[in-house]
Amino acid sequence: MCNNAQMIDWQDLHYFSVLARTGSLSAAARELGVDHATVGRRVASLEQSLSLRLVDRLPRRSPLTPEGVAIAGLAVEMVAVTHAIERRARGLAASSTSLVRISAPPAVAARLIAPHVVEFHRAHPGITLAVSGASQNAALDRSEADLAIRMSRPSEKELLIRRIGAMHFGLYATREQAALPPASLAFIAYDAALDHLAQQVWLRSILAGRPIIFQASDLFGQQEAARAGLGAAAMPCFMGDNDPILVKLPVEKLPPVRDVWLAAYPDVGRSPDVRTVMTFLAQIIGRECPLRD
Amino acid sequence: MCNNAQMIDWQDLHYFSVLARTGSLSAAARELGVDHATVGRRVASLEQSLSLRLVDRLPRRSPLTPEGVAIAGLAVEMVAVTHAIERRARGLAASSTSLVRISAPPAVAARLIAPHVVEFHRAHPGITLAVSGASQNAALDRSEADLAIRMSRPSEKELLIRRIGAMHFGLYATREQAALPPASLAFIAYDAALDHLAQQVWLRSILAGRPIIFQASDLFGQQEAARAGLGAAAMPCFMGDNDPILVKLPVEKLPPVRDVWLAAYPDVGRSPDVRTVMTFLAQIIGRECPLRD
DNA sequence: GATCATCTGTGCATTATTGCACATCTAATG
C-alpha cells in the first residue's frame, strides 16, 4: 500500500554514479544523453528508495553529502561490472560475428537499405548484413535468407510476418516532360511479364490511348529512362521524390499503395541479431514508406 | 539515427539477473512485482544492447544460453553491490534516524493519517513520524513542525506549498434521524468561535429555521453526538462515509469543498525523509479526498 | 489420452517517465 519503499531502480543508481563523477546534473545529463531534469528526478527517486539524502542541491551545483560519497563509493563497483559486461559481450559477439542475410526487392535493397548500412554497421559492428536485391523471392525455408522483405503478404502460416510500411506510388517525369500537353505524354513501364503488379495495372489504367514507348524489367532502368526525358514512369515515391531531376505529375486516378512485409522463420526471428536487424529495417522503411500518410 | 546500440539500461540487467536466478519470466516477474511481459521486454532490450542472445525462449521456460550464463555470472556481482548499498544505506539511516513532525487539523491527524502510520513505519523504519493534531496552526517558521497540513492556503511566500486534496463535506445522521420528516430534524454544529468555517457557514444556510441543539468545539464530539442520534452534523465525507452508524442526508444546497494544502520550508522540504513523508501524506489524503470527483 | 495449470508472446489501453520550455539563481567575466 505504501509504495515509497520500493526496491532500488538500478538505473537510478546508474544516473547517480554519473552525477557523482561529473559533479552536476547538467554534466551528467550530457554524458547520459538525457535531460538534466531526468537526472534530477532519478537521483531524487534513489534518495527516496534509500531514505537518504545523497546530494546537497544548490542553485549551481549538486555536491554529494557524506552519505552520498559513501554510496557512490559502492556504486563505482557497479560501473566497473557494467564495463566488464560490455567488454565480455563484445568479445562474445566478435567470436561469433553474425551474418544476417536479407532478401528484398531490388529498389528497396539499393535505395532504401543500402544507404543506411554504414550507420547500422557503426552501431552494430558484431552484425554483418548481406542484402540481396534479387527480384525473385528468396526461399526462407531453405535458408537462402534470414529475413525477407516482400511487397505482398507471404502466405506461409509458420512465418513471423510483420507489416512495416506502406509504399506509395506516383507518376514521375522531368520538368520538360511535365510541361507538355497531357495528350502528348509518352510512358515507360515494366515489360509484360510484370503486368500483374499493382502499379503496372494502375499505369495501364491511366494511359487514355497514350503510348508506352519503353519497357524495362526493373525500376532502375525505368528511372534512368525517365531522367533522360523519354516519358513518364510509375515509381515508388521514395525513389521519385528523392530524385532532383524528376517531378511528380498530377493524375486522374489514385495511385496504388502496396504494403511492405517483413518475414522470417520464428527460430531465426528469436535471434537478437536478427531482431536488431528487423528493428533497423522497420525504422528505415517505416520512415520512407510510413504506415500512415 | 540508429538507436539500437544505446548504452545498457541497468534496470534491464537487474531484471535479467532475477530471470537468470529464477529460471522463468513468470517467476522473475513475481519476485520483482511486475508483469511477466515487462520482464520479457527488458531482457529483450538487454539482448539488443549487447547484441547477444542471452536466453532461449521456449514455450514454457527460458533457459540461459552459454552467453547468458557468462553475462549472468557478471551481473551477480551487481546484485551483491546493490545489497551492500542497501545495507549501508540502512546503517546510515539508522545512525541518524529522522524525526519528521507534522501538524494537521485534528480530524485529519486522527482519522486520515494515524491509521496509516503503521504501514509507513514498516516501509520506512528510519523515519519517525510525530503527528500533532493541534487545532491552532503550528508555526513552521519556528520549527514547531516540519510539515503542515492546512485547510486554507498558507500565505507565506517562501513556503513550499502543495495542494494535495479536496475535502468534501456532507450532512450525516443516524438512519432513524434520517427517516424523520425534514422539518423536525435538529442540528449539531461548532460553537460560535468557528462560525467562519466554510462548512459551518453552509450548515447555517440550510437550517431553514430548524434548531442547533448541540455545539461542540471539534469534529469528534460532533460525530459522537450524531452517532447518539442527537441530530444531523456537517462532516467531512471521509469521516461520515466511513462511519457505519451514519448515513448521508440529501441537502438543498451543495456542500462546500475545501482544499487541503501541504506546506514546508524549502530547506526542510529538500530533505529526502521529509519528501518521503510528503509523498506519503499526498497519497493518503489524495485517496480519501481526491482532487477530482 | 484428456484435462488443467502455468508458461510465453502480443495488441492495446493506461500509467509513468521524459523532454521541453521557462523562471530563477549564481558564479564568472568584462
Added chain:
DNA sequence: CATTAGATGTGCAATAATGCACAGATGATC
C-alpha cells in the same frame, strides 16, 4: 557593478513503458 552563461526546479505535453487480457503451447496430473 553589470552582464552573461550555465546551473537547477517545475508544470505540462509528448513519448515510452507497463499492465491487462487473451491466445496458444506444453508439461504435469489424473
